[in-house]
Amino acid sequence: MQSLTTRPWITSGIAVVGAGLIAVAPVAPHSTTDLHLPDVQLTAFDPFGAWIDLFNTSSANAETLADTYFLAPGAVLQQILVNQFGYLGDILNNPASIFDVFSNIGDNIGNVFGDLTLLGAEFDLEDWSTLAPLAQANDTMHSLMTLAFPDIMGADMDPETLAIVTEVLNFLASPLTGALIGALGPVLSPLVEFGNVVGDIVADLGEDPSAALQDLFDLPARVIGSFFNGSDLDLSFLIPLIADAGILPEGITIDALGLSLGGLLTPGQTILPIGADVTETVESGENLFIGGSLWNALSLNVIGIDIVGNAVGPIGSMVALSQIIAGAIGWEGGTNPLADLSFPILDWFDGGEAVPA
Structure with missing residues (x-):
């Protein structure tokens, strides 16, 4: 707060002038009246701060995206190549194994569907490996909420309704919804941030006009920055509707x-990289992985506990999605899938005997 103070020399000057007036024409003293000046809070003007924040945040987010992507560029395509060469070797050495190959492909498709949607997923706290698909799309608090929700709601719901609600919640916590909300982010964020800035200006006008001016000056940087780095949408108006x-x-x-x-450029924050120990x-x-889900982006305060949402953008969600799919079809994470590529080796004769077809 910047306050207005009376300097000593002003006080002395007033005293001298007052004494002279009294000497010339003594009068009865007037009653004094207190003068109250409203406190005005002044904020130092910073013309470049918002632009610097935009650049630094964008740079940090881009670095996170690059680090994750270049760990395994095109992870899905790499793992598909690894699998195809493996299948080719199996079929060349034993044509009858083609049925096993098709069975394996079918299993992989099922794994991909399950890991992307979490539909039908069964999470067992006694076997943490079952939590991997959930932890690849959510942070710790949102994962715990997903696990606790059936127990919290179960007492007030019949089993059939609870099963449906649980499946819906699983889908909301899936990486597929992260790709959906990630694609919408750069479109919606500038509109949301524009509204946020206008709200800040209105709130600051009465108490700190200089802050309101700063908000107005920062508006272009904040709106542009939200396109690259996201924004926060306040949904508090829905709380009464939920309660009712x-x-x-x-x-x-x-x-x-x-x-x-x-x-x-928002990378997102989730717990588990592909192949890591749960x-x-x-x-x-x-949070060691990028990506997210619609559920993971939700911010709320429940019974006094703050749960902070983690935004994710289109690039971060697609990089995470690619690695999750690669993990579902056989990638063990940590290195490029092609590092495990093995070209087929014919083994038609073993000890001089032909391998039966």
Whole structure:
């Protein structure tokens, strides 16, 4: 706060002038009146801060995307090549294995569908390996909410309804919804951020006019920055509707609600890289992978607990999606899938005997 102070020389000057006036014409003293000046908070003007933040945040996000992508560029295509050469070797050495090859391809398609949608997924806290698909698209708090939701809601729902709600929640927590919300992020974020800036200007006008001026000056940088790095959408107006709908169990309240939207370069934050040990990664408490889900982007305060949403953009979601699919069809993570490429070796004769067809 910048306050207005009276300097000593002004005080002395007033005293001298006052004494002279009294000497010339003494008068009865007037009653003094207190003068109250409103406190005005002044904020130092920064013409370049928002633009610097835009550049630095965009640079950091782009670096995260590049690091993850170049770990395994085109991971799906690489793993498909690895698989095809493996299938070719199996068929050349034993043509009857073609049925096993088709069976394996069918299993891979099922794995991809399951890991992308989480439909039909069964999570077992006694077997943390079953949590891998969930942890690849959500952070720790959102993963815990997904696991706890059936227990919280189960008492107030019949089994059939609970099963449907659980499947819907699983889908919302899936990486496929991360790709959907990621694609919408750069389109919606500038509109949302424009509204956020206008709200900031209105809020600051009464208390800090200089801050309102700063908000106005920062508007172009913040809107452009939201295209690259995302924005936050306040959904608090939905809280009364949710409360009136009566869908929350007794004692459960929502005090804040929002959605984190990603920008073009927003990488996202989730727990588990492909091939990482679930137990070690979860216990570390760190988010080591990019990507996300619609559920993971949700911000809310439930019974006093703040859960921060993690935005994801189109590039981050697609890079994560590519690696998740590669993991579902055989990639073990950590290195390029092509590092495990093996060309077929014919083994038609073993000890001088032909291998039966």
